[in-house]
Amino acid sequence: MSAVQLTDVHRTQFEKDGFLRVSEFLPVAAVSPLIQELSAAVDEGANRALLEGRLRKTEFDQSCGLPFDKRIVALCNATGEAPNHYPQLIAKAMSKNHKTEAMFELLTHPQVLDVVESLIGSEILCHPQWNIRASLPGDGGALMQIGRAHV
Numbered sequence: 001m002s003a004v005q006l007t008d009v010h011r012t013q014f015e016k017d018g019f020l021r022v023s024e025f026l027p028v029a030a031v032s033p034l035i036q037e038l039s040a041a042v043d044e045g046a047n048r049a050l051l052e053g054r055l056r057k058t059e060f061d062q063s064c065g066l067p068f069d070k071r072i073v074a075l076c077n078a079t080g081e082a083p084n085h086y087p088q089l090i091a092k093a094m095s096k097n098h099k100t101e102a103m104f105e106l107l108t109h110p111q112v113l114d115v116v117e118s119l120i121g122s123e124i125l126c127h128p129q130w131n132i133r134a135s136l137p138g139d140g141g142a143l144m145q146i147g148r149a150h151v
Contacts, residue, residue, distance in 0.1 A: 004111065006118055014119055022115070030109050033102035034132075038090070039068050045089035046075055054079045054088075098132060 004025055014020040046063065049055035059078035063071050075089050106112065107126045116124050 004115055006115065011119065020115075020119070025115070026106075026109060026111055030111070031106060034100075034106050035068050037098075037100055037102050038132075039071075042068070042072055042075065042090055045091070046071075049075070049079050049089060103132065 004022055006020075006022075010020055010022070046055060046060055050057065050060045055075065055078055059074075063074045063078070066074055072090060079089065081088060113124060
């Protein structure tokens with residue numbers, strides 16, 4: 001069983017909303033490979049935005065020292081991209097084609113499977129399309145969601 005023990009409040013929240021956000025659910029080491037991949041995609045998107053003139057050099061430079069989650073937000077703000085419309089900056093990583101080893105390892109992590117099983121039972125399928133979706137400030141979502149429509 002995972003270190004995270006779901007409460008009745010968690011289960012009720014899941015039944016009500018169709019997803020469940022659990023803070024500090026996985027160790028950093030479990031998500032680091034995926035964050036590295038996504039960081040590379042953000043770097044690529046930022047470089048592309050800079051070359052296309054959608055991002056100024058000063059904004060690009062200021063974003064370089066920011067942590068992953070803050071950099072995405074800063075870049076979206078700088079380019080004026082709406083966070084709820086799959087910003088071009090991260091579109092490549094958010095596509096259905098992001099089928100990497102790091103994504104697979106996260107989706108099949110024992111703690112993820114234990115919690116999902118406790119919510120929906122042992123028949124767990126991970127569809128390869130739209131496995132990851134960034135929810136930035138202003139779009140009302142959670143950064144990572146585990147829910148009926150997302151499992």
